[in-house]
Amino acid sequence: xxxxxxxxxxxxxxxxxxxxxxxxxxxxxxxxxxxxxxxxxxxxxxxxxxxxxxxxxxxxxxxxxxxxxxxxxxxxxxxxxxxxxxxxxxxxxxxxxxxxxxxxxxxxxxxxxxxxxxxxxxxxxxxxxxxxxxxxxxxxxxxxxxxxxxxxxxxxxxxxxxxxxxxxxxxxxxxxxxxxxxxxxxxxxxxxxxxxxxxxxxxxxxxxxxxxxxxxxxxxxxxxxxxxxxxxxxxxxxxxxxxxxxxxxxxxxxxxxxxxxxxxxxxxxxxxxxxxxxxxxxxxxxxxxxxxxxxxxxxxxxxxxxxxxxxxxxxxxxxxxxxxxxxxxxxxxxxxxxxxxxxxxxxxxxxxxxxxxxxxxxxxxxxxxxxxxxxxxxxxxxxxxxxxxxxxxxxxxxxxxxxxxxxxxxxxxxxxxxxxxxxxxxxxxxxxxxxxxxxxxxxxxxxxxxxxxxxxxxxxxxxxxxxxxxxxxxxxxxxxxxxxxxxxxxxxxxxxxxxxxxxxxxxxxxxxxxxxxxxxxxxxxxxxxxxxxxxxxxxxxxxxxxxxxxxxxxxxxxxxxxxxxxxxxxxxxxxxxxxxxxxxxxxxxxxxxxxxxxxxxxx
Amino acid sequence: xxxxxxxxxxxxxxxxxxxxxxxxxxxxxxxxxxxxxxxxxxxxxxxxxxxxxxxxxxxxxxxxxxxxxxxxxxxxxxxxxxxxxxxxxxxxxxxxxxxxxxxxxxxxxxxxxxxxxxxxxxxxxx
Numbered sequence: 001x002x003x004x005x006x007x008x009x010x011x012x013x014x015x016x017x018x019x020x021x022x023x024x025x026x027x028x029x030x031x032x033x034x035x036x037x038x039x040x041x042x043x044x045x046x047x048x049x050x051x052x053x054x055x056x057x058x059x060x061x062x063x064x065x066x067x068x069x070x071x072x073x074x075x076x077x078x079x080x081x082x083x084x085x086x087x088x089x090x091x092x093x094x095x096x097x098x099x100x101x102x103x104x105x106x107x108x109x110x111x112x113x114x115x116x117x118x119x120x121x122x123x124x125x126x127x128x129x130x131x132x133x134x135x136x137x138x139x140x141x142x143x144x145x146x147x148x149x150x151x152x153x154x155x156x157x158x159x160x161x162x163x164x165x166x167x168x169x170x171x172x173x174x175x176x177x178x179x180x181x182x183x184x185x186x187x188x189x190x191x192x193x194x195x196x197x198x199x200x201x202x203x204x205x206x207x208x209x210x211x212x213x214x215x216x217x218x219x220x221x222x223x224x225x226x227x228x229x230x231x232x233x234x235x236x237x238x239x240x241x242x243x244x245x246x247x248x249x250x251x252x253x254x255x256x257x258x259x260x261x262x263x264x265x266x267x268x269x270x271x272x273x274x275x276x277x278x279x280x281x282x283x284x285x286x287x288x289x290x291x292x293x294x295x296x297x298x299x300x301x302x303x304x305x306x307x308x309x310x311x312x313x314x315x316x317x318x319x320x321x322x323x324x325x326x327x328x329x330x331x332x333x334x335x336x337x338x339x340x341x342x343x344x345x346x347x348x349x350x351x352x353x354x355x356x357x358x359x360x361x362x363x364x365x366x367x368x369x370x371x372x373x374x375x376x377x378x379x380x381x382x383x384x385x386x387x388x389x390x391x392x393x394x395x396x397x398x399x400x401x402x403x404x405x406x407x408x409x410x411x412x413x414x415x416x417x418x419x420x421x422x423x424x425x426x427x428x429x430x431x432x433x434x435x436x437x438x439x440x441x442x443x444x445x446x447x448x449x450x451x452x453x454x455x456x457x458x459x460x461x462x463x464x465x466x467x468x469x470x471x472x473x474x475x476x477x478x479x480x481x482x483x484x485x486x487x488x489x490x491x492x493x494x495x496x497x498x499x500x501x502x503x504x505x506x507x508x509x510x511x512x513x514x515x516x517x518x519x520x521x522x523x524x525x526x527x528x529x530x531x532x533x534x535x536x537x538x539x540x541x542x543x544x545x546x547x548x549x550x551x552x553x554x555x556x557x558x559x560x561x562x563x564x565x566x567x568x569x570x571x572x573x574x575x576x577x578x579x580x581x582x583x584x585x586x587x588x589x590x591x592x593x594x595x596x597x598x599x600x601x602x603x
Numbered sequence: 604x605x606x607x608x609x610x611x612x613x614x615x616x617x618x619x620x621x622x623x624x625x626x627x628x629x630x631x632x633x634x635x636x637x638x639x640x641x642x643x644x645x646x647x648x649x650x651x652x653x654x655x656x657x658x659x660x661x662x663x664x665x666x667x668x669x670x671x672x673x674x675x676x677x678x679x680x681x682x683x684x685x686x687x688x689x690x691x692x693x694x695x696x697x698x699x700x701x702x703x704x705x706x707x708x709x710x711x712x713x714x715x716x717x718x719x720x721x722x723x724x725x726x727x728x729x
Contacts, residue, residue: 008655008668010624043655064625065667089638089670130625140611141618149608263605270608 009044009086010064014129016051016212017247018369019058023075027059030075034082044086047138050128050216054116056368057097062111062129069111071097115385116367121348123356124172124209124332125372128216133251136258139219145264147338148223151230152272160231161187164334166342168354173199173290173327174405174431174507176353176420179334182324185314186232189322194234196225197318197325199295200241200248203287204403205454207434209358210328212370214241214248217332218255222265222278224334228324229276236277238318240295243282252280287404287458291506292325294460305462306506327432329358349375353419363400363436366391373418380414383437394439398522402431404451404458405511407518408444427518429511443540444523445530449477451515459508466509469500473516481541485531494520542586545602551576553599560590560600623664632666632711633686634658639673645680646699653703654683658711666711679725685710694722 013019013028028046035041052060057071063081068091070081077095084090091108093101099114111117122128131138139145151160165180186194198221202210214221225237241249256278259265267275281299288294289304296318298304317323333355337345346354353375359382362368366388373382379399383389390396398408407428416422420430438447452474461467473496476489497513497520504510520527529535536544549560549569556574568584571577579590579600591600606614636642636651655668674682679696683706686692693716695706702720709715718724 007621007624008651010622012625065669067625087638087670088672089635090672131622137614137618138622140614141622143615145611146615149611153608262611266605268605270606270611 007043007045008065011044011046011086012049012062012064012129013046014050014052014058014060015048015133015247016055016058016128016215017208017245018051018055019060020247022058024059024061026075027061027073027078030078031061031082034079035086038082038087040082040086047132048134049131050133051125051212051370052129053120053125053212053370053372054097054367055370056366060097063091066091066108067110068092068108069097069100070095115388116369116371119377119381119386120372121356121374122372123336123345123348124213124329124358125216125370126336127220128212128370131217133216133218134254136219136255136262139217143339144219145223145262147335148226148230148264149270150338151227152270152274157187157231157233160227160338163338163342164231167333167337167345168342168349168352169330169333169337169345170353170420171327172329172333172357172430172432174402174429176430179326179330182314182326183228183231185312186234186322186324189315191322193236193319193321194232195318195321195323196228196232196234196237197292197296197299197313197323198225198237198239198331199290199292199325199327200239200245201283201290201295202242202245202328202432203285203290203458204405204432204434206362206436207360207403207432209360209370209433211245211248213328213332214245215251218248218252219259220335221252221328221331222255222259224331225278226265226269226276227334227338228326228331230274232322232324234324235275236279238279238281238299240281240283240289240299242285244285249280249282256280286460287454288460288506288508291508293506295325296323305460306508308505329433350417350419352421357418357430357433359401359433359435361387361435361437364390364394364439364442365437375419376417378415378417379409382418382435383414387437390437390439392439394441396437397440397442398438398444398447400428400436400438400447400515401434402429402511402514403434404454405429405507405514406431406434407514408438408447408522409518410522413522427514427521429514441538441540443481443536443538444519444526445477445481445536446538446540448516448519449474449481452477452512455508455512459512463503463505463509465500465503466505466512469496469504470509470512472496473500473513477516480527480530481536482543483530483534483541485527487528487531490520490524490527490531539602545586546581547579547584547586547591547600547602549577549579550599550601553597555597555599557597559593563589563593565589620659620662620664624667631688632663634666634668634711635671635684635686636668637672637674637680637682637684638670641673641677642680642682645677647681649700650681650683650698650703653700654707657704657707661707661712663707663711676722679722682722695720696722696725 031046061070084092100108161183169179170176283289289298291306293307294304313323358372456470459466497517554576561569568580594600658666681698683695
């Protein structure tokens with residue numbers, strides 16, 4: 001048989017962190033093996049790509065040109081796909097993402113028609129799940145490095161900054177400061193050396209959008225940082241990424257090497273005389289290093305602790321030089337704005353918040369994953385439509401945005417349009433984009449305690465309000481959840497919240513009370529139930545719970561007695577059993593064991 | 604080697620040809636080759652190769668070449684179907700590599716159906 005050099009199928013295997021954990025590497029190897037077996041290796045290209053966003057259904061594989069979206073694959077499914085789909089051309093419907101299959105029809109609907117993707121607008125994540133992140137040519141195919149070429153050859157630095165200003169882009173790392181202004185301040189400083197930093201120290205529990213961009217579209221960050229360098233007059237950049245993201249670090253380093261080889265980093269880029277170089281710096285996983293002044297301390301080789309501002313980094317930043325520090329997601333928008341124009345960007349979103357925002361959707365939600373939506377969409381649309389609602393028939397209770405710096409948003413506020421200002425007005429914040437959904441079984445005191453526990457651990461200890469104040473708040477929360485709380489404790493929590501917010505040195509401390517303050521504002525009745533009635537309405541706080549056997553339902557099967565680890569259950573065969581409260585450790589094992597009769601309840 | 608802007612754009616053009624496969628346009632033509640056991644036995648693979656090779660050589664970005672299972676007319680394999688937006692499906696029968704090249708040139712490029720290869724031209728089939 002004559003072999004010809006053509007490719008008729010592209011198999012895109014998701015290599016985002018979620019899918020890699022779900023064995024997508026093995027799936028890729030199996031594809032190669034099966035393709036070899038069928039003699040199809042010359043006709044089919046298997047490509048590792050970045051996150052598709054629908055992490056709950058990983059590992060994910062998309063086969064083009066059909067655009068068949070296979071989800072939840074197992075290694076043993078691959079032989080079927082290769083034989084049926086790739087060799088014989090019959091899409092294996094049983095393995096497709098169920099929403100793309102239409103009953104009684106042979107056509108598969110596109111991904112963009114599924115409820116998960118329908119309302120999404122992909123700007124920041126536009127290349128994730130589309131290109132091979134380890135191949136610079138694929139990035140170039142999707143207009144990569146064109147924005148840099150355009151800036152260097154057709155635009156003055158002032159014009160670049162103007163364009164970013166006009167777009168209305170605001171920092172995606174949490175604070176929401178206008179990016180163009182930040183650049184303008186740094187550009188106006190007179191200095192022979194300036195720096196560009198990329199904040200990839202994504203530390204919020206449950207947030208993984210920056211990680212996905214670094215893993216799925218690393219060249220986008222390189223290009224945008226070079227553009228920022230041109231705009232403010234910097235020739236050196238640093239990407240500060242946490243060492244816990246090994247795939248991201250590896251792909252970033254590959255991308256930097258490729259960009260250097262092509263001359264998109266280094267001396268005399270595109271023959272214009274502009275020089276820019278980039279290095280990766282690894283963080284050791286301290287949450288406070290996501291704060292800009294602490295991050296720069298860490299790059300300099302010092303202990304990662306924040307410094308008072310002013311002076312702001314734009315004036316006196318890294319190594320004492322004017323520095324622009326932007327978050328990963330902010331940078332991903334830069335290339336898009338310069339390719340499509342500030343007007344197109346400003347056309348998306350609300351009056352004060354332009355463009356899109358990526359959220360890492362997690363918690364009690366059907367479609368766990370990464371979603372990118374236009375600003376101004378309501379939380380209800382994200383949770384119910386894109387997220388597919390709360391699973392297992394449970395009721396929605398609250399959504400938590402902004403991680404340890406944010407707050408809990410109750411059901412009645414789900415219809416507010418999401419932007420920077422509206423979230424702050426209800427006591428939460430955009431943060432970096434973690435979005436955790438909680439169902440009726442979540443206790444708000446417990447949630448507040450969880451986040452406070454995190455900030456107490458991560459507080460660097462430099463300033464007193466944060467170091468001692470958060471610890472005292474945590475102590476009070478523990479007291480309440482153990483059933484020893486008083487109404488004075490609730491007042492003390494409110495007072496401490498206000499103090500810590502006003503007096504802490506950096507963003508970590510200033511926002512640390514938000515989880516407590518917002519749950520107190522929206523779920524005060526739950527705190528009061530813990531304090532006044534010594535009761536945890538959601539049934540989470542163990543000290544406030546008791547397990548009982550309902551005598552009418554107990555048949556005396558002895559199952560509960562056998563699973564109890566502390567011998568807290570007494571009773572003979574075929575006689576009603578009883579729980580000795582003093583011995584019970586509330587492990588829930590007996591209730592689980594009694595699912596058949598439901599004779600054991602907690603209250 | 605440091606690249607110039609011209610070289611950057613040349614890479615892009617070259618790569619675009621390869622990634623077109625992943626982008627579905629509105630005006631796409633779809634060529635589907637019957638690749639069930641009967642089709643493969645009758646020589647569908649060289650036909651499929653001829654189509655993809657010819658489409659690639661001519662740089663036809665609006666054409667995707669795919670496969671299907673048994674169409675049900677096994678005695679006329681290899682069978683190829685061409686789907687165009689707003690047009691009836693055209694079914695070619697008893698195809699080979701040379702006929703494939705002609706279908707690409709006349710039908711896909713110039714929008715003239717090669718009537719003599721179609722199923723309607725086969726005797727005895729009503």
